[in-house]
Amino acid sequence: MSTGTKTERAVQTRELERVTIRFAGDSGDGMQLTGTQFTRTAAAFGNDISTFPDFPAEIRAPAGSLPGVSGFQLSFSSSDIHTPGDAPDVLVAMNPAALKANLGELPPGGALIVNTDAFTTQNLAKVGYKSNPLTDGSLSQWTVFNVPISTLNSGALEGLGLTNKQVDLTKNFFALGLMFWLYERDMGPTLAWIEAKFAKRAEIAEGNRRALRAGYNFGETTEIFHERYIVPPAHLPPGTYRNITGNEATALGFVAAAQLAGRDLFYGSYPITPASDILHQLAGYKNFGVKTFQAEDEIAAVGAAIGAAYGGAIGLTASSGPGIALKSEAMGLAVMVELPVVIVDVQRAGPSTGMPTKTEQGDLLQVLFGRNGESPLVVLAPATPGECFDYAIEAVRIATTYMTPVVYLSDAFLANGAEPWRIPALDGLPDLTVPNRTEPDGFFPYARDPKTLARPWAVPGTPGLEHRVGGLEKADIGGNVSYDPENHHRMTELRQAKVDRVADGIPPLEVHGPAKGDLLVLGWGSTYGAIRSAVERLQADGESVAHAHLRYLNPLPANTGDVLRSFRRVLVPELNLGQLQLLIRGRYLVDAIGYHRVRGKPFRISELEAEARRQLAELGVPAGSATR
Amino acid sequence: MTQRDGHGAVAPPAGEPIQLGRKDFVSDQEVRWCPGCGDYSILAQTQRVMPDFGYPRENIVFISGIGCSGRLPYYMNTYGFHSIHGRAPTLAAGLKAARPDLMVWVITGDGDALSIGGNHLLHTLRRNVDVRIVMFNNRIYGLTKGQASPTSEMGKVTKSSPFGTVDYPVSPLAVALAAEATFIARSVDTFTDHLKGTLDRAGHHRGSAFVEVLQNCNIFNDGAHREFTDREVREDRTLTLEHGAPMIFGKERDRGIRLNGHQPEVVTLGQDGITEADLLVHDETDPLIAFMLSRIYWPEFPVPVGVIRSIARPTHDQMLNDQIAGAIAARGRGDLKRLLNAGETWTVE
Numbered sequence: 001m002s003t004g005t006k007t008e009r010a011v012q013t014r015e016l017e018r019v020t021i022r023f024a025g026d027s028g029d030g031m032q033l034t035g036t037q038f039t040r041t042a043a044a045f046g047n048d049i050s051t052f053p054d055f056p057a058e059i060r061a062p063a064g065s066l067p068g069v070s071g072f073q074l075s076f077s078s079s080d081i082h083t084p085g086d087a088p089d090v091l092v093a094m095n096p097a098a099l100k101a102n103l104g105e106l107p108p109g110g111a112l113i114v115n116t117d118a119f120t121t122q123n124l125a126k127v128g129y130k131s132n133p134l135t136d137g138s139l140s141q142w143t144v145f146n147v148p149i150s151t152l153n154s155g156a157l158e159g160l161g162l163t164n165k166q167v168d169l170t171k172n173f174f175a176l177g178l179m180f181w182l183y184e185r186d187m188g189p190t191l192a193w194i195e196a197k198f199a200k201r202a203e204i205a206e207g208n209r210r211a212l213r214a215g216y217n218f219g220e221t222t223e224i225f226h227e228r229y230i231v232p233p234a235h236l237p238p239g240t241y242r243n244i245t246g247n248e249a250t251a252l253g254f255v256a257a258a259q260l261a262g263r264d265l266f267y268g269s270y271p272i273t274p275a276s277d278i279l280h281q282l283a284g285y286k287n288f289g290v291k292t293f294q295a296e297d298e299i300a301a302v303g304a305a306i307g308a309a310y311g312g313a314i315g316l317t318a319s320s321g322p323g324i325a326l327k328s329e330a331m332g333l334a335v336m337v338e339l340p341v342v343i344v345d346v347q348r349a350g351p352s353t354g355m356p357t358k359t360e361q362g363d364l365l366q367v368l369f370g371r372n373g374e375s376p377l378v379v380l381a382p383a384t385p386g387e388c389f390d391y392a393i394e395a396v397r398i399a400t401t402y403m404t405p406v407v408y409l410s411d412a413f414l415a416n417g418a419e420p421w422r423i424p425a426l427d428g429l430p431d432l433t434v435p436n437r438t439e440p441d442g443f444f445p446y447a448r449d450p451k452t453l454a455r456p457w458a459v460p461g462t463p464g465l466e467h468r469v470g471g472l473e474k475a476d477i478g479g480n481v482s483y484d485p486e487n488h489h490r491m492t493e494l495r496q497a498k499v500d501r502v503a504d505g506i507p508p509l510e511v512h513g514p515a516k517g518d519l520l521v522l523g524w525g526s527t528y529g530a531i532r533s534a535v536e537r538l539q540a541d542g543e544s545v546a547h548a549h550l551r552y553l554n555p556l557p558a559n560t561g562d563v564l565r566s567f568r569r570v571l572v573p574e575l576n577l578g579q580l581q582l583l584i585r586g587r588y589l590v591d592a593i594g595y596h597r598v599r600g601k602p603f604r605i606s607e608l609e610a611e612a613r614r615q616l617a618e619l620g621v622p623a624g625s626a627t628r
Numbered sequence: 629m630t631q632r633d634g635h636g637a638v639a640p641p642a643g644e645p646i647q648l649g650r651k652d653f654v655s656d657q658e659v660r661w662c663p664g665c666g667d668y669s670i671l672a673q674t675q676r677v678m679p680d681f682g683y684p685r686e687n688i689v690f691i692s693g694i695g696c697s698g699r700l701p702y703y704m705n706t707y708g709f710h711s712i713h714g715r716a717p718t719l720a721a722g723l724k725a726a727r728p729d730l731m732v733w734v735i736t737g738d739g740d741a742l743s744i745g746g747n748h749l750l751h752t753l754r755r756n757v758d759v760r761i762v763m764f765n766n767r768i769y770g771l772t773k774g775q776a777s778p779t780s781e782m783g784k785v786t787k788s789s790p791f792g793t794v795d796y797p798v799s800p801l802a803v804a805l806a807a808e809a810t811f812i813a814r815s816v817d818t819f820t821d822h823l824k825g826t827l828d829r830a831g832h833h834r835g836s837a838f839v840e841v842l843q844n845c846n847i848f849n850d851g852a853h854r855e856f857t858d859r860e861v862r863e864d865r866t867l868t869l870e871h872g873a874p875m876i877f878g879k880e881r882d883r884g885i886r887l888n889g890h891q892p893e894v895v896t897l898g899q900d901g902i903t904e905a906d907l908l909v910h911d912e913t914d915p916l917i918a919f920m921l922s923r924i925y926w927p928e929f930p931v932p933v934g935v936i937r938s939i940a941r942p943t944h945d946q947m948l949n950d951q952i953a954g955a956i957a958a959r960g961r962g963d964l965k966r967l968l969n970a971g972e973t974w975t976v977e
């Protein structure tokens with residue numbers, strides 16, 4: 001097969017606007033790394049990108065088994081894209097399990113690159129293949145490229161003195177090299193990465209380099225590919241970019257926010273998927289004065305954050321749904337003592353332990369109402385990985401301006417998905433400094449700022465302000481414990497009014513598309529990309545459809561009701577069974593229609609598009625009516 | 629060798645020495661415990677001992693959980709935080725990490741600390757968070773009106789156990805020891821001077837200090853400790869510990885604790901030729917002695933009171949801040965612009 005010499009054959013290069021690749025293999029096969037390397041390369045080349053890593057729940061499920069399949073989907077494009085793509089154009093399957101788990105999502109005609117070496121009788125049997133799909137004709141509707149990746153790769157690494165196991169671990173880079181060839185990508189960034197990563201293990205570095213080059217050269221010399229593809233750079237707004245995941249942006253955002261506030265960041269957390277990476281990242285920022293505290297449980301994590309906020313720091317904690325449930329009582333305490341803590345909830349599929357590595361939007365009502373008593377707090381939800389940075393800053397601004405706990409809702413899809421991020425200029429970031437109370441004259445722990453209704457931040461160490469706070473109801477202004485009925489009523493209303501006041505300082509809900517029309521698609525959180533793409537398709541077809549996306553879930557932007565009432569129908573797609581839908585029906589008496597999927601995966605653009613069309617048809621709107 | 633951590637280990641803020649008295653620590657709040665409750669005495673000794681530490685009032689914080697004991701911060705004219713049931717140590721840990729300059733006290737009960745807050749007690753102690761945890765042990769749930777607690781004796785008849793409990797009690801001192809507390813002590817609400825002295829030691833300790841105060845709840849568990857704390861019997865039935873001194877007790881100071889093999893036994897001086905030299909000498913740094921002391925109790929033994937253990941170890945906030953200082957020294961103070969621009973970047977014109 002490979003002769004090592006360049007062939008004379010004519011390989012066409014075809015230009016494509018967008019390509020979606022899914023790498024799939026065993027969780028030990030390094031698929032996440034492969035996907036990440038391709039992503040970095042595409043991003044650095046200037047494509048717009050969006051990624052969707054799909055981890056198995058098990059760390060190392062039995063090799064070759066279905067539960068052990070790990071996938072990484074990335075979409076790269078020469079135009080602005082919002083999602084990692086509904087379905088891959090190309091599936092790289094490293095073994096029968098990866099094929100079986102992913103084939104259903106590869107559209108007919110899609111390209112399938114398989115590592116034929118892994119299709120042994122034993123591996124086929126492990127996942128219940130009665131016959132070999134590579135030879136039994138069952139793959140005829142796809143374009144299959146059979147590549148003996150393992151054999152070719154071990155050939156390339158011969159003589160290096162690596163063990164069979166070590167050699168096997170590099171075969172993902174063979175696949176990556178092949179994809180680099182197929183999409184005319186530069187191997188430079190990955191070679192540099194190998195260099196840095198294995199600086200102390202020269203033979204491993206060499207193994208990976210050879211694997212990568214062997215894959216690339218295989219593309220060059222084999223006769224099985226007749227075309228290469230080029231996806232030109234996208235026209236992104238000018239600026240300096242980097243690739244960023246939601247969790248990375250969240251961590252960076254809070255570091256930035258603390259600096260902008262001129263205070264130390266204290267981060268209390270207990271490890272939980274998919275929030276742990278925030279802890280890992282922040283723990284490395286010691287020279288920024290970031291104090292991380294791996295607490296004994298989620299209750300301690302939020303308790304410590306409250307203690308730190310009481311002391312004048314930016315108190316932050318993060319978890320996922322199960323941990324947020326544990327934090328509930330302390331979140332109520334933060335409401336009662338009116339201290340600025342931020343609680344990040346990186347949602348995952350529930351209830352209970354649910355599907356820890358999969359995404360869902362199931363915690364909206366939990367964070368809004370999952371506490372005893374009337375316990376209002378502010379809830380924000382970034383919509384894209386890059387926005388995770390902005391809303392971290394916004395969460396701190398609101399918390400410290402209004403002296404209130406703020407919940408920041410992310411999810412597994414946002415947390416792990418990546419996109420190019422235009423690095424903001426520091427002078428464009430807001431000033432978040434707020435003063436501590438220092439003046440003893442006229443000090444009352446529960447006296448309020450007339451504009452924000454915030455009570456003073458009076459931190460220990462300040463002479464003359466010694467006072468007591470706590471979970472017991474306090475007398476308005478004076479702050480002594482009070483069981484007075486009218487006082488409790490007044491304080492309950494004041495706490496609510498303070499959260500409502502936040503709406504005065506936030507932007508109105510924006511409508512993308514016509515300000516009035518047939519259908520408004522209303523979303524929140526990570527569904528932004530899929531909804532926006534579906535709505536743009538409909539708009540391109542001339543439909544009277546608009547998209548509005550809520551970043552502020554409590555309080556809702558002041559114009560929300562007006563926006564909703566400007567459309568004949570409101571469709572609310574959510575990765576839950578209708579939580580925002582319930583909320584806006586209750587708040588605005590608008591007969592919003594829900595669209596719900598809880599598969600642990602983001603929406604597909606096509607399903608949202610189809611649902612929107614169904615709603616339009618129900619309204620009796622003829623197709624393309626807006627242009628007529 | 630473990631170092632014993634003596635007086636003066638906590639440095640009060642630099643500057644002019646501060647002259648404060650007990651009254652300076654009395655807040656304007658009306659004290660609301662039941663008349664006759666042991667909590668009054670603990671409060672009084674706490675207020676009395678505060679001036680000894682040289683901290684200005686504003687640098688002292690009392691954090692409590694929920695229970696009758698939890699009300700104490702309202703009565704201290706310092707900063708105070710009455711948190712939620714069992715969680716006071718978590719707030720204290722966060723506060724102390726953020727603000728190493730503060731002197732932080734945690735006030736808790738036997739239910740608050742050992743039942744709902746057991747996990748936090750364990751981890752706060754093992755981390756050597758620089759807080760003093762004072763646990764009021766009345767062997768009952770006072771605030772909720774008389775249910776059994778984790779320190780209630782087996783078989784105790786309470787509102788929640790009309791047929792007697794079927795739960796073994798736990799030894800708070802043994803828990804603290806297992807959790808690696810660097811300071812462990814016990815005192816009694818009515819032993820006023822001893823209590824003040826014990827709080828003084830705890831206040832001067834750097835690191836996690838755990839103090840069990842045997843407290844009488846005269847409403848729901850009256851006389852829980854009476855058998856060995858009543859004025860007439862206390863000297864015969866308690867063992868006052870002193871570092872480096874033989875374990876002697878009794879009105880006549882004629883009895884002591886001796887090790888027989890590895891078992892402690894009560895002996896009488898002068899009987900069978902026993903002298904002071906045969907007695908166990910208390911060593912606050914010896915974990916085996918501490919363990920033994922955590923296990924002996926009335927009626928088989930006199931109840932040990934005083935400092936069971938005191939060792940020096942770096943504290944959590946100290947190590948955390950050292951790491952930060954080290955990182956800044958090694959890498960320079962974090963530069964936000966550099967951080968945001970880290971990794972692979974590219975420019976779009």
Ligand SMILES: Cc1ncc(C[n+]2csc(CCOP(=O)(O)OP(=O)(O)O)c2C)c(N)n1
Binds near residue numbers: 736741768
């Ligand atoms: C989450 C929660 N559960 C239960 C209670 C009710 N509760 C308040 S105090 C208490 C027990 C207190 O006992 P202890 O800690 O021994 O304190 P004491 O009143 O005896 O001083 C209980 C069960 C509560 N406040 N919060």
Ligand code: SF4
Binds near residue numbers: 660661665
């Ligand atoms: S119930 Fe018991 S512990 Fe509580 S205040 Fe009354 S006497 Fe004291």
Ligand SMILES: [Mg+2]
Binds near residue numbers: 737764766769777
């Ligand atoms: Mg009690």
